[in-house]
Amino acid sequence: MRFSRGVITIAVIVVVLAVAVSVGLYHLLKRAPVVVREAYCVVDTPVGVRELDPEQARISATIAAVAARRKLPERAVVIAYATALQESKLRNVDYGDRDSVGVFQQRESQGWGTKKQIMDPVYATNRFFAALVKVKNYRKLPLAEAAQAVQRSAGGYAYAPHEEEAKILAAAFTGKVPRALHCWYPQTRTPAPAPRTREARKQLARALGSTAITTEKRGWLVASWWVAHAEMYGLTRVGYGGATWSNDYETEGWEADGKPGKPGARRVELS
Known part of the structure; x- marks a missing residue:
């Protein structure tokens, strides 16, 4: 079969154009900015779902751990979260009204401690709870009244709207609801450093005291603390109670790992 010169010319033009378009698209895509997903955490409980950033998750885990060390009820944790x-x-935060700083916006001038101390979430949380337990019948008081008795702020009414959200966080971070916290953070292409678990265990012990797991609920509190601090300490996997959290963007939560979960399991596995 013979083709006319005109047909051949058109075919050559089409091929050249196709190659040109392909090369152009390649270079355009090559120059396009790479979309970098940001680290995130999400709490999923029967009473609701709440999205957090990693810092908020770490603070939440710290508050729950300090409360557990002080053997405080869940109501105290809810009040602390709402506050x-x-x-x-x-x-x-290292700023606020006048000399207010930290998680609870405590003030050095009002005797809460030095700025350096208040900026330590474990210290600040301990000071908050120490004041809260002195409030008569704080467990039965409306949340805003209990919080205001500690904070003595200009707008004590403002704590109440956070109560439902605080209940969601308390259910997850106290270990009441297993597998409630999932976090993800981007990893670099270079191999991640070995998990700094020794340093992390010291920080966990500062908040929780003994890190021994004596009940299943305490085990899930500890497991949630590790997941919340995973990015900080280079963890990619946390296992407890027959389930595993992995730093996997495609995974929405904990997955069964094929190992039978034991009530009151004594160990959280890390890597």
Whole structure:
């Protein structure tokens, strides 16, 4: 079969154009900015779902651990979360009204401690709870009244709207609801450093005291603390109670690992 010169010319033009378009698209895509996903955490419980950033998750885990060390009821944790949500949005900020700083916006001039001390979430949380337990019948008081008795802020009414959100966080971070916390953070292409678990265990012990797991609920509190601090300490896997959290963007939560979960399991596995 013979083709006319015109047909051959058109075919050559089409091929050249196709190659040109392909090369152009290649270079355009090559220059396009790479979309970098940001680290995130999410709490999923029967009473609701709440999205957090990693700092908020770490602060939440710390508050729950300090409460467990002091053997405080869940109500105390809820009050603390609602207070921190209003005061700092659950972040350890180094600014505020006058000399207010930290998670609970405590003031050096009012005897809460030095700025350096207040900026330590474990210290600040301990000071908050020490004041809260002195409030008569704080467990039965409306949340805003209990929080205001500690904070003595200009707008004590503002704590109440955070109560439902605080209950969601308390259910997850106290270990009441297993597998409730999932976090993800981007990893570099280079191999991640070995998990700094020794340093992390010291920080966990500062908040929780003994890190021994004596009940299943305490085990899930500890497991949630590790997941919340995974990015900080280079962890990619946490296992407990027959389930495993992995730093996997495609995974929405904990997955069964094929190992039978034992009530009151004594160990959280890390890597």
